[in-house]
Amino acid sequence: MSGHSTYEPKYAAERWLDKRLPIVRFGVDFMGFPSPRNLNYWYAFGGILTLCLMAQIITGIILAMHYTPDVDLAFDSVQRIRRDVPFGWLLQPMHAVGASMFFLAVYIHMFRGMFYGSYKNPRELLWIIGCLIYLVMMATGFLGYTLPWGQMSFWGATVITGFFGAIPVVGESLQQWLLGGYSIGNPTLQRFFSLHYLLPFIICALVGLHVWAVHHVGQNNPIGIEPKSKSDTLPFHPFYTMKDAFAIAVFLLIFALFVFYLPDALGHADNYQRANPMVTPPHIVPEWYFLPFYAILRAVPDKLMGIMLMFGAIAVLFVLPWLDTAKVRSMRFRPITRWFFIIFLVMGFILGWCGANSPDDIAIPIGEHGMSFKWVSRIATLYYFAYFFPILPIMGWIEKTKPLPDSITKAVLSGDA
């Protein structure tokens, strides 16, 4: 951790412990971490995400005690949890809705990082570890969605594992190896359950690295300049613990709204139908948090090309720190790029909208035939990639940024932070 320890043991017992295992010192220094004094509520999502991860693990461990990973029993065991297991009616929707809330928070957290340039020197690794967490989260979310063994579970898994089959030469054998057979069956469900239980702990480890990295380089802030003096920062506790705690309580209100009053609003009715390999649902749609990538996948007619674009859409995030050539971090001082970013955000939502609809349906009724979702998603996909290249590198070179404040303290006191 950065900085010198300010901890002074007050009692003999503390001194005794501090000499042998400075765990209290570690905790005190950790919580006293100097944080820029101008962090806004968008910075509360780190804390919110920690809560989401804990909530998923705790509810998940209890659900795993009652769930049965067997193609003949999985669907019934989920119903049994909802009907007969004490508080199962609460835990099951908490876990299912919790996944959505987790992704909601992670998207806000990522867009916040992109807006304030939190991926720039010296935070490239911090950002990359974050991208890794997101990638493992996606895998965990996908694996978890197959476990209830409903129609969407089964067919979603069929579509996603089919991606691997499209890889040239090794695709088919790779797909069989992943599935444990020629098609999705009991071996698939059992390994998916095992991995779904494993991956959250890998996320925990990555979160440890992520937090370590942020404590080493320090938090970025809305104006994107480094703290220079002591007056630029505040100790994390109690200033940001209290601010984050309030933000978490508000987030929990939204969480509770879905868990108690709209538990099925984010899911799909077809997943209340038992998986049936003989009946394909009319529309196979993934969970909402995968919809933008699903739209990118379907934007091109060639399967392999679509898969490469879809994985490319995630891969490009990893090199974002080197694509954005601007020295100024925060979009607040980048008057033009800021609008490119807002369009990028809108395009993300448009891709989600396209992913939820059939590619050939009409999205916008203009012209003689109207514009299909396929074409809307093609335009949005093009912009998605164009934002990373060439918009960001070029804007970094040509944009005239606004003057940066001298220090965080000055910006705060003049009301600009």
Add this chain to the structure above:
Amino acid sequence: MLKTITKAFATVAIASTSLFAISIPAKAAGGGEHKIEKQNWGFNGPFGTYNRPAMQRGYQVYKEVCSSCHALEHLSFRHLGDKGGPFYDAEFPNPNDNPVVKAFAKDWTVERIDQDSGDPMDDTGIPADKFPDIFPNAIAAAASNGGAVPPDLSIIIPARTGGADYIFALLTGYDSDESHDGVYHNAAFPGGAIKMAPPLFDDLIEYADGTKATSEQMARDVTEFLAWSGDPKMEVRKTVGFATFLFLFIFALLLFMTYKEVWKDVEH
């Protein structure tokens, strides 16, 4: 500046959420011409509860009409007497003791293994038994129903886009009882062609509570019963939800005041 950006974020978020809200159900409905009318169910809304007499009549409709083809895979007889269930009796907190539930269980035949000979035998149900399967397997079910497997009804309402409104619209959506090659026209069914014959006619059954059994009344009652069967813990969930909201709201308020207190000497 912060305000403009926050506003831009918020506008985008709200606009896109409403886009999702509109687009997802519209697509999922299947794109047919069928119209599902919204009904004013007592279980709608944040304080909605199930109508107990309607559920009880609905069970009678299920038993006397639907159960000739449709199973309730995820229900046991004892669930009928659970707290929040149609035949809950506060005097019998353990539904296995509830005499009404016991009597209903007796109406059904379940398969057991004879404990002396080990041979399969038929027996009358007890509250702990599950509702029995109607057909031995899906092939038999399809063979007796013109090739269409009658779906399980215990979670039919969450399993259909439109939920209770859809099931009610389906049950009341037949315009004639004439079939073309075993297929009936139903305005609510996606595609309009359904293999289930119109199941409900006026005065098809005689309600135990004396309510007049019009086909619409029966459709309404059985939908109420199936809504409970699909989401039996809805009432407790909403009650706990309200308490949770109240708690979180006050808690958030207190945290906000604490936050302001902690920051009061810091200019920001």
